[in-house]
Amino acid sequence: MKPQKKVRRALSIAAVIAVLLFSVWAERHMDGFQVRIIHMWGIYVILVSSFNLIYGFTGQFSLAHAGLAAVGAYTVALLTLSPADKQVSFMLAPPVWPISVVQWPLLPSLLLGGLLAALAGFIIGAPALRLHGDYLLITTLGFSEIIRLLLCNLPGVTNGAMGLKGIPKDTNLTWVWGLAIITLFITKRLVDSSYGRALKCIRDDEIAAEAVGVNLSSHKVMAFVLSSFFVGIAGGLMSNLLGTVAPSTFKPDLTYAVITMAVLGGVRSLTGGVLAAGIYPVASELLRTIETPRQILGISYPGIPGLRSLAFAAMLLFLILFYRRGLMGSNEFSWGGILSRVQRLFGRPKMGGEQG
Amino acid sequence: MNVLDVKGLTMRFGGLTAVSDFNLTLQKGELVGLIGPNGSGKTTVFNMITGFYKPTQGQIIVNDRDVTGLRPDQVTALGTARIFQNSRLFRELPVLDNVLIGYHVRLRSSPFDAVLRLHGYAKEEKQALDEAMTLLTGLGLADQVDEIAGSLPYGLQRKLEVARALATKPSLLLLDEPATGMGSEETAEMMDFILKVRDDFDMTILLIEHHMQVVMGICERMAVLNYGKTIAKGRPEEIQNNREVIEAYLGAN
Numbered sequence: 001m002k003p004q005k006k007v008r009r010a011l012s013i014a015a016v017i018a019v020l021l022f023s024v025w026a027e028r029h030m031d032g033f034q035v036r037i038i039h040m041w042g043i044y045v046i047l048v049s050s051f052n053l054i055y056g057f058t059g060q061f062s063l064a065h066a067g068l069a070a071v072g073a074y075t076v077a078l079l080t081l082s083p084a085d086k087q088v089s090f091m092l093a094p095p096v097w098p099i100s101v102v103q104w105p106l107l108p109s110l111l112l113g114g115l116l117a118a119l120a121g122f123i124i125g126a127p128a129l130r131l132h133g134d135y136l137l138i139t140t141l142g143f144s145e146i147i148r149l150l151l152c153n154l155p156g157v158t159n160g161a162m163g164l165k166g167i168p169k170d171t172n173l174t175w176v177w178g179l180a181i182i183t184l185f186i187t188k189r190l191v192d193s194s195y196g197r198a199l200k201c202i203r204d205d206e207i208a209a210e211a212v213g214v215n216l217s218s219h220k221v222m223a224f225v226l227s228s229f230f231v232g233i234a235g236g237l238m239s240n241l242l243g244t245v246a247p248s249t250f251k252p253d254l255t256y257a258v259i260t261m262a263v264l265g266g267v268r269s270l271t272g273g274v275l276a277a278g279i280y281p282v283a284s285e286l287l288r289t290i291e292t293p294r295q296i297l298g299i300s301y302p303g304i305p306g307l308r309s310l311a312f313a314a315m316l317l318f319l320i321l322f323y324r325r326g327l328m329g330s331n332e333f334s335w336g337g338i339l340s341r342v343q344r345l346f347g348r349p350k351m352g353g354e355q356g
Numbered sequence: 357m358n359v360l361d362v363k364g365l366t367m368r369f370g371g372l373t374a375v376s377d378f379n380l381t382l383q384k385g386e387l388v389g390l391i392g393p394n395g396s397g398k399t400t401v402f403n404m405i406t407g408f409y410k411p412t413q414g415q416i417i418v419n420d421r422d423v424t425g426l427r428p429d430q431v432t433a434l435g436t437a438r439i440f441q442n443s444r445l446f447r448e449l450p451v452l453d454n455v456l457i458g459y460h461v462r463l464r465s466s467p468f469d470a471v472l473r474l475h476g477y478a479k480e481e482k483q484a485l486d487e488a489m490t491l492l493t494g495l496g497l498a499d500q501v502d503e504i505a506g507s508l509p510y511g512l513q514r515k516l517e518v519a520r521a522l523a524t525k526p527s528l529l530l531l532d533e534p535a536t537g538m539g540s541e542e543t544a545e546m547m548d549f550i551l552k553v554r555d556d557f558d559m560t561i562l563l564i565e566h567h568m569q570v571v572m573g574i575c576e577r578m579a580v581l582n583y584g585k586t587i588a589k590g591r592p593e594e595i596q597n598n599r600e601v602i603e604a605y606l607g608a609n
Contacts, residue, residue, distance in 0.1 A: 186471055193470035194460050194481060201446050201457050208444035211406065213432035213461025213524050222467055 059203030067144030072232030117232020163246025266326030365414035447506030458523020
């Protein structure tokens, strides 16, 4: 039996509060390394669910994530750095006005980062989403690289390839996970709405979707702009967490990492994305051992940097070939599913609490 | 009032004239057949009326509005719905979602309203759900609402496609070979289904059919295409005895 709507809502609110309380606790009591991983987990949740929205639900394979994240990251970095710090760190050219004088707190900076990424998403998406398949891939990858090259070559705005250092680290786990939950909430609500249905129809059959009255370009662009907004927020959180940004952070590798996570979790499942976003940073740390030099049975192994990327690439290939549905396929976590599983575990009849 | 008024419709692909100077008028509640041998341009006519092709020449008027050259979704919003010759259901979605999407074109709430459940979005969604259930029940698909569309038997898939088209609340319904690939019994059932749709919804229907005999029984009027030209128009009995039509179908001797 499905639990009552009110019960489900109460459970959800309780879960959100639990996550936020945990984040406060973890910040104080766990060691820096663990906190860092939980931090990356939250940021990856935003990146992966935004990829699920545009690919898993709308069927538009975009490789623009890295470039869009860069827009958010640089916006936050430039807005939160103090004018004095900027004067010091801009080595190639003095910072241009208004970058030279502004300093904003984190939250409005993040919001503007998201909005500028959404604007970039609109500029990319409006023409590119008319294309399909490989052409869309190449175009979005190209746009993403254009953004990165702009960052390298606008010394007065971004300090060029040197990047920016000393960004104030104001963010904490509660912020990151709060924003991750908001992202998941909005994405889930949209996907379950009439608009989400239209997006899924576009994914299934564009011609049929058009014939039943779905305006293809406005729906695709809407999904892409919203996805870009979240990516911008995640990028902003990244720069705030790392304290530095450089164009090299936003190479396509970042996009591939997001895709690996999304495929691992199942591109049509937000729940799967949340799980995979936690597995990836942990796996990434565990795999560090294959990159470190060591003695194995008397033979010295020099450690090969970059071997982790190879491992993840192999994993992605394996997933696509043999395990395409990922951890969750298109299933989502639901309180009803959890409760019935718990009841089965304790051998109670499936009727619910009244009989037990 | 004319629901559909097509004047001088012509479609050229490079040097090939797929349809030339096609004229047709449909009045409310009419069921008209568009027949012709393979490759005679029937589907091209549909693609022009529904906005998938931009006609080289001519004009398409639906409910006194010129829809020539509009996008397919705009044409649908103005009251023309179609089904495709090759079934184009949203195969991975449940039957109910396939029909619910038809109401999306009439949705007034913005994506913002939909996410935050504001300004009567929930009410609109509820209304669409009620209407979809009524529609599916009326068309005999109520038992399949939760099934994945692609898993339905073929006959039901075709009916579902008609249901989806009806959900957009059209005043004109274009059916492109609804009985394609069906046996004679299924075909007869499909034709009964079309008549039922026409009567229940007071629908104006233009029906493409490859086999002439199939539509003879149910259409009031017919137009016959051959090599893109209209070779005959009239009532089924007139068409049946038309020499040019017989030649087009059987070849001249």
